[in-house]
Amino acid sequence: xxxxxxxxxxxxxxxxxxxxxxxxxxxxxxxxxxxxxxxxxxxxxxxxxxxxxxxxxxxxxxxxxxxxxxxxxxxxxxxxxxxxxxxxxxxxxxxxxxxxxxxxxxxxxxxxxxxxxxxxxxxxxxxxxxxxxxxxxxxxxxxxxxxxxxxxxxxxxxxxxxxxxxxxxxxxxxxxxxxxxxxxxxxxxxxxxxxxxxxxxxxxxxxxxxxxxxxxxxxxxxxxxxxxxxxxxxxxxxxxxxxxxxxxxxxxxxxxxxxxxxxxxxxxxxxxxxxxxxxxxxxxxxxxxxxxxxxxxxxxxxxxxxxxxxxxxxxxxxxxxxxxxxxxxxxxxxxxxxxxxxxx
Amino acid sequence: xxxxxxxxxxxxxxxxxxxxxxxxxxxxxxxxxxxxxxxxxxxxxxxxxxxxxxxxxxxxxxxxxxxxxxxxxxxxxxxxxxxxxxxxxxxxxxxxxxxxxxxxxxxxxxxxxxxxxxxxxxxxxxxxxxxxxxxxxxxxxxxxxxxxxxxxxxxxxxxxxxxxxxxxxxxxxxxxxxxxxxxxxxxxxxxxxxxxxxxxxxxxxxxxxxxxxxxxxxxxxxxxxxxxxxxxxxxxxxxxxxxxxxxxxxxxxxxxxxxxxxxxxxxxxxxxxxxxxxxxxxxxxxxxxxxxxxxxxxxxxxxxxxxxxxxxxxxxxxxxxxxxxxxxxxxxxxxxxxxxxxxx
Numbered sequence: 001x002x003x004x005x006x007x008x009x010x011x012x013x014x015x016x017x018x019x020x021x022x023x024x025x026x027x028x029x030x031x032x033x034x035x036x037x038x039x040x041x042x043x044x045x046x047x048x049x050x051x052x053x054x055x056x057x058x059x060x061x062x063x064x065x066x067x068x069x070x071x072x073x074x075x076x077x078x079x080x081x082x083x084x085x086x087x088x089x090x091x092x093x094x095x096x097x098x099x100x101x102x103x104x105x106x107x108x109x110x111x112x113x114x115x116x117x118x119x120x121x122x123x124x125x126x127x128x129x130x131x132x133x134x135x136x137x138x139x140x141x142x143x144x145x146x147x148x149x150x151x152x153x154x155x156x157x158x159x160x161x162x163x164x165x166x167x168x169x170x171x172x173x174x175x176x177x178x179x180x181x182x183x184x185x186x187x188x189x190x191x192x193x194x195x196x197x198x199x200x201x202x203x204x205x206x207x208x209x210x211x212x213x214x215x216x217x218x219x220x221x222x223x224x225x226x227x228x229x230x231x232x233x234x235x236x237x238x239x240x241x242x243x244x245x246x247x248x249x250x251x252x253x254x255x256x257x258x259x260x261x262x263x264x265x266x267x268x269x270x271x272x273x274x275x276x277x278x279x280x281x282x283x284x285x286x287x288x289x290x291x292x293x294x295x296x297x298x299x300x301x302x303x304x305x306x307x308x309x310x311x312x313x314x315x316x317x318x319x320x321x322x323x324x325x326x327x328x329x330x331x332x333x334x335x336x337x338x339x340x341x342x343x344x
Numbered sequence: 345x346x347x348x349x350x351x352x353x354x355x356x357x358x359x360x361x362x363x364x365x366x367x368x369x370x371x372x373x374x375x376x377x378x379x380x381x382x383x384x385x386x387x388x389x390x391x392x393x394x395x396x397x398x399x400x401x402x403x404x405x406x407x408x409x410x411x412x413x414x415x416x417x418x419x420x421x422x423x424x425x426x427x428x429x430x431x432x433x434x435x436x437x438x439x440x441x442x443x444x445x446x447x448x449x450x451x452x453x454x455x456x457x458x459x460x461x462x463x464x465x466x467x468x469x470x471x472x473x474x475x476x477x478x479x480x481x482x483x484x485x486x487x488x489x490x491x492x493x494x495x496x497x498x499x500x501x502x503x504x505x506x507x508x509x510x511x512x513x514x515x516x517x518x519x520x521x522x523x524x525x526x527x528x529x530x531x532x533x534x535x536x537x538x539x540x541x542x543x544x545x546x547x548x549x550x551x552x553x554x555x556x557x558x559x560x561x562x563x564x565x566x567x568x569x570x571x572x573x574x575x576x577x578x579x580x581x582x583x584x585x586x587x588x589x590x591x592x593x594x595x596x597x598x599x600x601x602x603x604x605x606x607x608x609x610x611x612x613x614x615x616x617x618x619x620x621x622x623x624x625x626x627x628x629x630x631x632x633x634x635x636x637x638x639x640x641x642x643x644x645x646x647x648x649x650x651x652x653x654x655x656x657x658x659x660x661x662x663x664x665x666x667x668x669x670x671x672x673x674x675x676x677x678x679x680x681x682x683x684x685x686x687x688x
Binding site: 063065089090092093098099100101104105162163165167168175178179182185186187188189190191192193194195196198199200201203204206207210211214215216231232234235238239241242243244245246247248249250251252253254267268269275276277278279280281282283284286287288289290294295297298301317318319320321322323324327330331334335337338341342 | 407409433434436437442443444445448449506507509511512519522523526529530531532533534535536537538539540542543544545547548550551554555558559560575576578579582583585586587588589590591592593594595596597598611612613619620621622623624625626627628630631632633634638639641642645661662663664665666667668671674675678679681682685686
């Protein structure tokens with residue numbers, strides 16, 4: 001989602017003034033409790049959270065906005081790090097005059113626990129073993145992430161946030177904040193997110209995990225200091241990349257390649273030879289892999305060639321598999337088509 | 345798509361009489377040319393095609409229907425193999441009284457070259473080296489598959505097919521048949537297919553390939569006789585499985601698991617504490633990973649809790665990435681929302 005390098009450049013706001021140099025800060029639980037009680041019942045500690053701040057907190061501490069990031073994101077939401085030519089992942093939205101206007105608001109971006117971007121996670125040292133946690137790191141939920149962030153907000157002296165905002169997994173934290181700490185939140189902006197993962201979303205994440213775990217460099221999670229499962233991760237990133245884009249945006253991005261394809265590779269029944277074949281084209285409404293617009297293109301090509309073409313769109317929830325499963329309607333259309341043909 | 349075991353059971357036709365026992369036959373080019381000139385310019389030979397036939401060819405050989413299969417399919421489209429309790433992959437559509445009625449039509453299902461289901465492919469013996477081709481097997485196109493099938497049809501004594509039909513990659517062969525051999529085809533039924541792969545479709549296939557190639561058992565393609573890249577293949581199949589289904593069909597299939605989820609995991613701002621937080625919910629029309637219906641569910645939950653909620657759907661072609669890229673509209677809605685909030 002928002003890992004630098006994965007997504008394309010911001011469309012606009014490039015001419016607006018930015019925040020300039022920023023740095024990632026680290027907050028470690030210093031007062032009791034130094035540990036966090038997780039949803040699983042396990043205790044985790046010590047806890048460190050990486051975060052960044054932009055703008056100025058006003059006198060009555062009423063202008064604070066908390067930004068929450070997506071799965072592959074980090075605390076560096078805006079401005080520049082000295083060593084890095086790319087700005088933070090939401091720099092086009094956070095800054096003077098921008099959506100989250102740092103001339104008016106004090107903007108905080110908090111990293112999450114359980115990741116690898118500076119906050120306590122599987123790469124942190126397990127105090128019991130003095131080695132990285134690895135697979136011994138407890139399972140972390142969205143609620144655990146939020147329960148850790150509350151300590152950071154209190155540490156910054158803020159009793160109530162003007163607003164919390166985030167996209168994708170950031171939006172899930174937004175929803176959790178609103179449910180768990182409504183007294184600390186005046187307003188919430190969940191963007192491009194869900195209250196509940198669908199099996200499809202769960203499955204795509206599982207593909208990523210399985211791809212990493214299929215890499216021998218994964219070493220059952222004990223890879224610290226021994227190299228990383230880079231090939232598996234590359235496959236996982238590829239899946240992620242496809243899911244973050246759309247069919248159309250990929251067409252636009254890789255458009256040049258598409259234009260370079262050989263013209264004889266196109267379906268062109270209007271070549272003189274093809275005239276005469278009758279077509280019955282069938283497509284399924286929930287088929288997102290071979291969407292109906294592609295079948296309509298076939299129909300259009302047939303019509304341009306003045307071929308006899310019938311087109312049926314079948315209502316189905318089976319996706320691409322529908323052609324193997326929606327037997328009744330398919331049978332009906334095919335039988336009629338073949339009957340007419342045989343009668344001629 | 346149609347690999348046995350991947351898809352669910354047929355919805356209907358289970359009470360109709362089936363074809364009964366069938367066997368896969370093998371046709372090897374015996375007459376000149378024994379080789380096939382491929383689109384790439386390479387020559388491939390000897391050529392064997394696996395196929396099955398159902399029903400009876402009539403006197404004037406005018407009732408033949410050619411069925412073409414999808415990526416993971418094979419020649420076994422209908423009836424039963426003695427050793428296998430599952431019928432062929434389109435048994436619900438091919439048989440007495442079914443869509444492709446074997447009481448009326450002579451149905452042929454031809455496998456494709458380039459695969460691993462009985463026809464010439466990378467596992468075949470390369471006559472030059474006396475070893476399996478492996479990665480030395482030439483690149484095969486849809487046109488090459490069809491050019492091989494024409495020899496089978498002529499061998500069966502058929503000058504003109506009543507109809508050709510197939511879904512997915514089978515549909516692509518249908519289109520190619522109609523363009524390359526229109527004089528041999530009276531009618532064509534391309535189902536759930538495309539005349540041209542979109543970059544998204546190409547990318548999903550590339551994920552599958554990369555997953556297999558990331559498996560050390562792949563051994564740069566030299567794995568014959570040494571075990572198979574099963575883990576990589578499992579990841580590839582997982583991706584395939586997701587793309588063949590829909591968001592909704594996965595929900596239906598895995599519905600029980602979903603129902604078992606803990607109720608406290610749901611977004612329920614109507615818990616007494618949450619009342620008072622204002623919501624601005626933003627979703628993007630081309631976001632197929634986090635579809636707009638999920639944002640609408642958040643809005644519905646807010647309204648049920650009588651919370652103040654605004655909802656905006658932004659037109660975008662960027663898919664899920666849109667929340668990082670559609671800055672102008674997002675900025676507009678967020679600025680307005682924050683301005684009203686600050687003015688209170």
